[in-house]
Amino acid sequence: MKTGTLTIFEKSRPGRKAYSLPECDVPKTPLSELIPERLLRDTPPGLPEVSEVDAVRHFTELSKRNYGVDSGFYPLGSCTMKYNPKINEEAARMKGFTQIHPYEPEESVQGCLEVLYKTGEMLAEITGMEKFSLQPAAGAHGELCGLMIMKAWHESRSDTARKKIIVPDSAHGTNPASAAVAGFEVVEVKSDENGWIDLKSLRETMTEEVAGLMLTNPNTLGLFDGNILEIADIVHEKGGLLYYDGANMNAIMGITRPGDMGFDIVHLNLHKTFSTPHGGGGPGSGPVGVVKKLVPFLPKPVIEYSGKSYYLDYDRPLSIGRVKSFYGNFTVVLKAYAYMLSMGPEGLRQASETAVLNANYILKKLKDDYLLPYDRVCMHEVVFSALKQKEYGVSALDIAKRLLDFGYHPPTVYFPLIVKEALMIEPTETESKETLDRFISAMKQIAKEAETNAEYLKSAPHNTVVSRLDEARAARNPVLNEMSRAAE
Amino acid sequence: MNDFEIKKYSTEHEWVGVDGDRAYIGITEYAANSLGEIVYVELPELGNELNAGDVLGVVESVKAASDIYSPISGKVVEVNEELTDNPEIINEDPENCWIAVLEISDPAQLDELMDEKEYEEYCAEEE
Numbered sequence: 316m317k318t319g320t321l322t323i324f325e326k327s328r329p330g331r332k333a334y335s336l337p338e339c340d341v342p343k344t345p346l347s348e349l350i351p352e353r354l355l356r357d358t359p360p361g362l363p364e365v366s367e368v369d370a371v372r373h374f375t376e377l378s379k380r381n382y383g384v385d386s387g388f389y390p391l392g393s394c395t396m397k398y399n400p401k402i403n404e405e406a407a408r409m410k411g412f413t414q415i416h417p418y419e420p421e422e423s424v425q426g427c428l429e430v431l432y433k434t435g436e437m438l439a440e441i442t443g444m445e446k447f448s449l450q451p452a453a454g455a456h457g458e459l460c461g462l463m464i465m466k467a468w469h470e471s472r473s474d475t476a477r478k479k480i481i482v483p484d485s486a487h488g489t490n491p492a493s494a495a496v497a498g499f500e501v502v503e504v505k506s507d508e509n510g511w512i513d514l515k516s517l518r519e520t521m522t523e524e525v526a527g528l529m530l531t532n533p534n535t536l537g538l539f540d541g542n543i544l545e546i547a548d549i550v551h552e553k554g555g556l557l558y559y560d561g562a563n564m565n566a567i568m569g570i571t572r573p574g575d576m577g578f579d580i581v582h583l584n585l586h587k588t589f590s591t592p593h594g595g596g597g598p599g600s601g602p603v604g605v606v607k608k609l610v611p612f613l614p615k616p617v618i619e620y621s622g623k624s625y626y627l628d629y630d631r632p633l634s635i636g637r638v639k640s641f642y643g644n645f646t647v648v649l650k651a652y653a654y655m656l657s658m659g660p661e662g663l664r665q666a667s668e669t670a671v672l673n674a675n676y677i678l679k680k681l682k683d684d685y686l687l688p689y690d691r692v693c694m695h696e697v698v699f700s701a702l703k704q705k706e707y708g709v710s711a712l713d714i715a716k717r718l719l720d721f722g723y724h725p726p727t728v729y730f731p732l733i734v735k736e737a738l739m740i741e742p743t744e745t746e747s748k749e750t751l752d753r754f755i756s757a758m759k760q761i762a763k764e765a766e767t768n769a770e771y772l773k774s775a776p777h778n779t780v781v782s783r784l785d786e787a788r789a790a791r792n793p794v795l796n797e798m799s800r801a802a803e
Numbered sequence: 804m805n806d807f808e809i810k811k812y813s814t815e816h817e818w819v820g821v822d823g824d825r826a827y828i829g830i831t832e833y834a835a836n837s838l839g840e841i842v843y844v845e846l847p848e849l850g851n852e853l854n855a856g857d858v859l860g861v862v863e864s865v866k867a868a869s870d871i872y873s874p875i876s877g878k879v880v881e882v883n884e885e886l887t888d889n890p891e892i893i894n895e896d897p898e899n900c901w902i903a904v905l906e907i908s909d910p911a912q913l914d915e916l917m918d919e920k921e922y923e924e925y926c927a928e929e930e
Contacts, residue, residue, distance in 0.1 A: 488868075712866075729866040735837070786865040787840035791891065 392739025443574020547577025
């Protein structure tokens with residue numbers, strides 16, 4: 316076992332410490348005189364006892380195992396792991412933003428309110444919505460919030476029979492989950508041979524019991540659904556609303572807008588499309604935007620501008636209420652605002668164009684090595700299948716594990732569910748051609764290894780600190796803390 | 804367990820084994836193989852009245868969580884409790900590991916399902 320794999324508890328030695336205190340120069344008082352005896356623990360806490368250098372080395376070693384966009388290529392499909400410009404962090408650390416309190420009066424936080432207001436305006440322009448709420452904490456929270464707005468709108472019109480939400484079979488798993496949490500019954504529609512929504516199936520499913528349709532466009536296959544206007548008509552004719560899952564917004568910024576496609580509600584992932592940190596807890600931010608008729612239902616308070624100053628509008632009787640304490644993940648919103656300002660409208664459009672170009676470059680370069688189930692120009696991500704490699708007994712998981720040896724974060728695997736052995740690659744716009752070429756050559760080498768040395772792939776990774784994990788055992792018998800580990 | 808009077812298959816890769824008015828429901832070997840190692844099974848509640856096509860339970864593997872659809876209508880009269888602690892027994896022998904037993908309410912529905920040969924052809928097409 317490598318020393319790096321020992322826990323800090325295993326490195327502990329009784330009496331070893333990383334501090335030395337001066338002699339106490341005040342009278343000592345027994346703890347039991349300060350704290351009631353019944354509240355004192357019987358045994359001292361099991362804290363690790365190590366020297367300072369051991370503590371520093373231990374955590375430095377752990378920190379080196381982190382992998383993020385700052386360490387390397389991260390083509391995790393559907394997650395838009397683009398580079399997070401450091402200027403965003405500069406903006407978020409400015410004292411005027413950090414040294415405030417959420418209970419301050421409106422007049423002393425005008426700058427913060429302005430940032431929120433203007434970010435909302437920009438997002439509305441980018442998506443073709445009327446107004447945004449920046450409260451939702453991340454994507455799935457945005458979905459839930461959007462569905463609550465949908466429900467409130469139907470109910471405000473005394474249309475209470477709508478208990479169902481339609482979700483395509485290629486949807487992100489959060490869509491049916493959010494619909495279920497919002498109290499809807501989920502109905503699935505199939506995709507056609509193009510990977511688009513099957514219109515016949517949609518017409519059959521779209522009844523007056525359906526509150527709305529949740530859709531990602533481009534969808535999770537990285538394909539833009541060219542029937543979107545017809546889809547919107549089918550849903551609207553039956554009195555439903557269209558919900559846009561903005562996870563794939565990185566493909567279309569400045570090119571087309573959900574509002575122009577007929578969508579009524581949109582959530583965005585600032586931690587994907589708008590370059591704020593993702594993974595490791597983010598935190599995320601999932602603003603929700605709506606068309607004009609739904610504005611009264613947005614969470615409150617809504618930030619408004621009187622012509623002279625910004626204020627928080629609580630007087631909104633139809634609002635679904637507050638969905639987050641205070642005003643959302645403010646500094647995340649701030650980073651997205653900094654990003655939009657530094658990119659500008661042309662820059663955002665270029666980002667989307669390059670994201671699409673990069674994905675198509677990978678598609679073209681790897682389509683002879685990996686099966687491409689939907690062989691068309693893709694948008695910002697490309698979905699391959701490992702079925703060719705499966706003939707040699709190599710699965711998508713084996714390929715993902717082997718990529719770790721090359722120092723890459725693997726792509727998303729086994730999603731979307733409608734592609735067998737799916738490998739979903741989203742390079743984003745921030746990668747150079749050289750990076751893409753290196754990744755492509757690693758993928759080509761892996762495809763060759765599948766034919767000549769399948770066993771080597773099945774036991775990958777070989778060069779990482781931790782070798783192949785037994786995922787099934789981890790899921791069946793999770794060991795979640797040190798005490799149960801010691802008991803093993 | 805394998806000696807059902809009739810064994811039928813659904814397009815969603817469930818099998819139905821008929822024993823009198825009781826129908827044993829499980830997932831096929833094809834389904835178990837494509838799911839990979841199963842780590843959790845959500846069983847239906849006893850007494851639930853299911854219609855054909857309703858969600859009977861959920862199987863979760865390291866790859867994905869999938870709904871199990873009831874191929875026929877009926878009342879849940881028994882569930883395989885052993886799956887709660889040992890979900891892996893499905894992978895060991897999927898075609899014999901039943902998940903729940905339904906009291907068949909409409910035997911005619913069985914005619915709409917595939918027999919073994921038809922199901923084999925169906926799987927070959929899916930590949």
